[in-house]
Amino acid sequence: MNRILDIKNLQVSLPTANGVLRAVRGIDLHVDKGEMLCIVGESGCGKSMTSMALMGLLPKRAEVTAEVLDFDGLDLLSLPKKERNKIRGMRMSMIFQEPMTSLNPSYTLGNQLCEAIMRHKGVSSAEAKERAVYLLTRAGVPMPEKRLDQYPHQLSGGLRQRVMIAMALMCEPDLIIADEPTTALDVTIQAQILRLIRELQQEFGTAVIFITHDLGVVARIADRVAVMYAGQVVETATAQELYSNPMHPYTRGLLNCIPIPGKTAPGSHLESIPGVVPSLIGELKGCAFANRCHVSTSECSQRTPSLELEPNSTSLHQVRCPITATTLQEAM
Amino acid sequence: MPDYALELSNLSRHFHLKNGAFKEPTLLKAVDGISLRIRPGETLGLVGESGCGKSTLAKMILGLLEPTDGDVLINDKARSASSRLSMARQLQPIFQDPYSSLNPRKTIEQIIRLPLQLHKEGNKESQKKAVKDISDLVGLPERLLKQYPGQLSGGQRQRVAIARALILKPKILVCDEPTSALDVSVQAQILNLLMDLKKELGLTYLFISHNLGVVEHLVDKVAVMYRGKIVEQGTRDEIFQNAQHPYTKALLSSVLTPEPALGLPEVLDSSAWDSAQAS
Amino acid sequence: MSESTLSLNAATSGLPVVPEWRRIMNRVVGHRGLLLGSSILGVIVVLALLAPWIAPHDPFAQNISQRMIPPVWHDKGTWDHIFGTDKLGRDYLSRLLYGARISLSIGLLAALISGLIGTTLGVLAGYFGGRVDAVISYIITTRLALPVLLVALAMASLVGGGSVETVVVLLGLLLWDRFAVVARSTTQQLREAEFIASAKVIGASTSYILIRELLPNILSALIVVMTLEMAHAILLEATLSFLGLGVQAPMPSWGLMISEGKSYMFFKPWVIAIPGITLMLLVLAINLVGDGLRDMNAPEGRN
Incomplete structure (x- = not known):
């Protein structure tokens, strides 16, 4: 069994004053052991909700359902709370966007690094410290022994994110969910941190779900990519395949929006996706992207397309659009 | 017509950071002797990372912060010698x-x-x-x-x-990261709008951003700011094709374009450009 | 891409468009404390306003032959005096209704005066910072160090106490501290907001920025403080009157009614229970409204 995570028809809804917000509307995804899966999408597409649902960190009023939510043979949804917490601490961990707010300002870094492993694995304090120092060194934190006694505010943003990465690796998890881990960082630091995540992921054989809105980042680190729109996966493929042969009109639109130094002619009119994202409150009829799509037909707003295997591609390339394969090729 | 729409002459802003009641305050040179000129109708991109002083610089240009030294000239008139209202029109x-x-x-x-x-x-x-x-x-x-x-x-x-x-x-717009809070598809709409408005109204832009892809697309000239100083400036092509300063090179190599084949750039170390800054 | 394709907004993107007043109504009705508080408060306000028309008797008319009649639920009670009469034979219900006018007007006016003082100080301190903030913060700290009740007593005995106006001014001058603290901190949060900066760059004067740009954004927080200080002022008025230094006889202040009844409390407990319970109800109602409004303003209450 090579899969660490298998998701079928994951749905998340949240009651709000204006009605039920259906943030995630039936996601099918899987993550292989040691794989880097990037989930990419714009704000409000449900990518963060998905990660929170996987970690079991959603507020109580949120309703999570799935046909399958299988983590290495364990059904996460039916697991008792205690077991779930144990898995969350030991076998899954998370790296957040804002390292300042995800570290507790009133405890030392040593405390925070060692707490989980001592509690969950019954490791002695000395052993935990030893591992912490080792991982801080691996994460490129200078003077790791000294850091254990420091508080989060004494570190720069880049260093804090390195500490977060070390912390995520403390219990040797099988899966790390990284939610926009480099968005708050400067570009030069971002490159370093991404490299670090990639290196450590390959070295420890950890599977990573990397959530971001930045298609540039995705291109450089992902093994496989899932593009999300309005609470659904609209396209998934290997990074190579997705960027060289994007199929869904939304993916194509996104890729065309970004000015690329050396490729896009300076000053030229950029392509953009007209309109705005639909509200996720209540039901959506037909394809969620239909009203912004330049190849949509009247049928698109009637029938909801499903995620289908793209027949012409060699790898596992799935697209949620019936038009792409034939018409889109001719339209382009 | 004035020679320069916007001219900064040796503009500086220093802050005294308090270190508790009994210690000497530290002097932070947020903006340290910056001189820049933008001709009417030109777009200058000011590039730099967080904490480099670009927001402080923008505040001084807008008159929200008094410079410690130097002056801001707008259409050849000193900001300090003009009223808020007359500056607002320009x-x-x-x-x-x-x-x-x-x-x-x-x-x-x-x-x-x-x-x-x-x-x-x-x-x-x-x-x-x-x-x-x-x-x-x-x-x-x-x-x-x-x-x-x-x-x-x-x-x-x-x-x-x-x-x-x-x-x-007004003829001059100071755009301080105008698209960095927006989604990429919306970013493209706003960038297109800014380019259209420039053509239609003959505007001059000071475009402050950390996104080099956006800067390259929009500007005529680029100035790279690091720790309160301009470390390199030139035309778009000079900077993007033939950067000289190690910091500019580092910034350029950190740009992640959506090209999977390129992989992640080499790890960069700030000591390279810090030493260049010191010398 | 044409410009017209961008003409989509919340309405067309499928967000149900609920009118603003409707949303506010839904939230008020959904909040039990606020609903209960505003209903009680509403009843008391209406009764106070209608007092001259609905009061069964003249609240000042004495009738020695009718002294100390117990309320109607008592064996010896009569429907003529529903809440009975006091030691001078005045109708208790009528005095209670007129007393509500005194409590409400003193609470409201005192809170308005202190709101004006506190908001001005707090906004100036928060917006300008630096030395202005240092001076004003010193004034606030000084005020916080004063025990309100003792100072009020001392001042009241100094000026001789007596009229409603004196009590209003006295309380107004003493209760501004919370306004100042809240106005200062909310102003500090907004001072750096970009809409304030853009108003400055447009050329707006400082007074315009403070009054037209900033104040509307901190008003909701101040209204919450206002309700709490109103309740506070009403209690203090009752206390002062009880101690003989607030509103003077024969005015039907609730505090005074309790004070006048205190020598009878063991044998005729209703003389203090009735004004006491009404006072408690009023203060409770105002506090419930205040708490409810605070919940409404909290970010999580928005969606």
Whole structure:
């Protein structure tokens, strides 16, 4: 069994004053052991909700359902709370966007690094410290022994994110969910941190779900990519395949929006996706992207397309659009 | 016509950071002797990372912060020697966060009309007409004018901010990270709008950003800022094709374009450009 | 891409468009404390306003032959005096109704005066910072160090106490501290907001920025403080009157009614229970409204 995570028809809804917000509307995804899966999408597409649902960190009023939510043979949804917490601490961990707010300002870094492993694995304090120092060194934190006694505010943003990465690796998890881990960082630091995540992921054989809105980042680190729109996966493929042969009109639109130094002619009119994202409150009829799509037909707003295997591609390339394969090729 | 739309001469701003009651305060040179010139109709991109002083610089240009030293010249007139009102007619800002740049308790129409009211331009009728015209120009549907900022999307709000900046017909816009809070598909819309407005109205832009892809697309000249100083400046091609300073090179190599084959760039170390800065 | 394709907004993107007043109504009705508080408060306000028309008797008319009649639920009670009469034979219900006018007007006016003082100080301190903030913060700290009740007593005995106006001014001058603290901190949060910066760059004067841009955004927080201080002022008025230094006889202040009844409390407990319970109800109602409004303003209450 090579899969660490298998998701079928994951749905998340949240009651709000204006009605039920259906943030995630039936996601099918899987993550292989040691794989880097990037989930990419714009704000409000449900990518963060998905990660929170996987970690079991959603507020109580949120309703999570799935046909399958299988983590290495364990059904996460039916697991008792205690077991779930144990898995969350030991076998899954998370790296957040804002390292300042995800570290507790009133405890030392040593405390925070060692707490989980001592509690969950019954490791002695000395052993935990030893591992912490080792991982801080691996994460490129200078003077790791000294850091254990420091508080989060004494570190720069880049260093804090390195500490977060070390912390995520403390219990040797099988899966790390990284939610926009480099968005708050400067570009030069971002490159370093991404490299670090990639290196450590390959070295420890950890599977990573990397959530971001930045298609540039995705291109450089992902093994496989899932593009999300309005609470659904609209396209998934290997990074190579997705960027060289994007199929869904939304993916194509996104890729065309970004000015690329050396490729896009300076000053030229950029392509953009007209309109705005639909509200996720209540039901959506037909394809969620239909009203912004330049190849949509009247049928698109009637029938909801499903995620289908793209027949012409060699790898596992799935697209949620019936038009792409034939018409889109001719339209382009 | 003035030689330069915007000229900064040896502009500096220092802060004294307190280190507790009994220690000497540290001197932070947030902006340290910056000189820049922008010709009318030109777009200058100011590039730098957080904490490099670019926001402090923008605040001084906008008159929100007094310089410690040096002066800001707008259309050949010193900012310090002119009134707030006369400066407002020549130079306007577009801020980063369209969620905080619009007063949540005012309607869109009130927000766009405010500059005309403060400058006592025309009567109520003509002001309302001007609001409609400018909304049309920036692609803001008329029915949104009666709504509040909370009911608009990020892109629409940024259009409101642009309309408000343009209603006094200034010639210079200071854009401080105008698209970094927006989604990429909306970013493209706003960038297109800024380029169109420049052509139509002959505007001069100071475009502050950390996104080199966007800067390359939009600007004629680039200045790279690091720790309060300009470390390199030149035309777009000079900077993007033939950068000299190690920091500029590091910034350029950190740009992650959506090209999977390229992989991640080499790890960079700030010591390379720190030593260049010191020498 | 044409400009017209961008003309989509919340309405067309499928967000249900609920009118603002409707949303506010829904939230008020959904909040039990606020609903209960505003209903009680509403009843008391209406009764106070209608007092001259609905009061069964003249609240000042004495009738020695009718002294100390117990309320109607008592064996010896009569429907003529529903809440009975006091030691001078005045109708208790009528005095209670007129007393509500005194409590409400003193609470409201005192809170308005202190709101004006506190908001001005707090906004100036928060907006300008630096030395202005240092001076004003010093004034606030000084005020916080004063025990309100003792100072009020001392001042009241100094000026001789007596009229409603004196009590209002006295309380107004003493209760501004919370306004100042809240106005200062909310102003500090907004001072750096970009809409304030853009108003400055447009050329707006400082007074315009403070009054027209900033104040509307901190008003909701101040209204919450206002309700709490109103309740506070009403209690203090009752206390002062009870101690003989507030509103003077024969005015039908609730505090005074309790004070006048205290020598009878063991044998005729209703003389203090009735004004006491009404006072408690009023203060409770105002506090419930205040708490409810605070919940409404909290970010999580928005969506």
